[in-house]
Amino acid sequence: MLSIKRRALPLVPAYSITTHKNQGQTLNKVVIDLKLPKGTDDIAAVYVPLSRVKRLTDLIILRHFDYKVLLIKPSKSQVAEMERLDKLFVESHMRFSEWF
Template structure:
């Protein structure tokens, strides 16, 4: 399918107070409710009232994991015999898998229609190409999406002498 839209929950908190702190063009990210996917050659009849033909909503899925952390705690942090060491972790996610993804190295020299980039670099890398190359693969800024918050200093990196 083709990703068409991410539908968010309504604002439960007024952004009026927050907007005095941040610039007027700040976008506030809310919790997604579902994604709308277009399945062009769908054999399934989906007649949702507010969706066009071939559009299917993919809901946010929630799963809870219970993990016993007793074995990974340091000896000085081990709980008393009557204390629990089980953590309950709740994960929410859209069950989407990208149809196509490439590494920064593979994308060199290509012009791409749409790019989603993660600028949170692993292990404090100082490789300027890890930033510049994916940012420069699109013709228009509107075709670029930055996946999550990142340290602004990442964009100020200077190339290494090597």
């Protein structure tokens, strides 16, 4: 008599994308690693993934991280871009008010 045993890993299909790729998307579930490489000061690396889910229960933080990563201030160029986009929004709203 031949006996065969089979073992399998409990794998769950998943999808992964970069922080920059998921900007503007709303996702059902997010797993994020907030442990950033040394020298990284890109606020988008923290803000974007944290803001992609509608409910806190749909967010999982992969491992322990330094809470200071949540205190990262935007760079001058990021602030300038936000100001540019705000100005563009106001101008668009005034020009195309019937669409808003």
